[in-house]
Amino acid sequence: MVKKSMIVVFALMMGFGLLNESKAQTYATGIGLRAGVSNGLTVKHFIQSNVALEGILHSRWRGLVLTGLYEVHKDIREVRGLRWFYGGGAHIGSWNSGNTVKRDYSGTTIVGIDGIIGLDFKFADAPINLSLDYKPAFNIINDAGFWGDEVALSIRFTF
Template sequence: MKKLAIFLLGALPFLTFDSVVAQDYRTGIGLRAGTTNGLTIKHYTKPKVALEGIISSRWRGLGLTGLIEGHTRAFDVNRLNFYYGAGAHIYFWGESRRGYAPYRDRDSVVGLDGILGLEYNFREIPINVSLDWKPTFNFNVPDNFWGDDAAISVRYIF
């Protein structure tokens, strides 16, 4: 419960940003490739606040991740944004897939995520490219920190 309270308090600043615009699009859908591969959808709820959902695969299991992200212009370059945020994930392995996961006695892993990244929105074409690092803290496994999740995402934006 204490960890949940800390997470919720950490997410509050993302909900109160001013109206300075950091994005050049409202919604983006695309592919994520890295330590985990999958699909990503990002949707802005406020000018500098986005929600991102990721459906991914790791060790032949299925992962679902939800994030809330704050965005701001990076290095004073138009269409280049720095983003950071927090969220949660769950990974599932069916019985036939457990042998590929490091936790052969687990059907699922649940935890919290952080994210740091840069994204660029092309002016000429409706494409967004991002590079991020998404460390995770898992609650129900012995090696509860995964710091190896880095990825490149390419999204169609509209």
């Protein structure tokens, strides 16, 4: 049930990103892959020139987690196309057996809050965006506690 809901939410976010005509300084929407401690899909859409919404659907401990983030981007004037960003949001997901330090769950739903800080680079002559970020999380429901190991590289096709 949770997995189906996450897929529906992700599809809606992608559809919203394609329909909204808001333009950012360097790109409006980016869709791609995220690789790091957990791997998955990422969609980033700018709602203002320096504010983006990002949705991440990623796997972790034989489960799926959906994360929604609000991000503020700031230019790094010395390098064309490079910005740094920060923000926060929340996640919901499901982890399966053998997923946690306790290792006694057969499956559990998790809910928590996330922070994010990173670098975002858009190539000037190609529809490609690279993003390197650190995304710590705090689970509130099930496996409560701080998870500070999430570092990832995202590669997106932009339009």
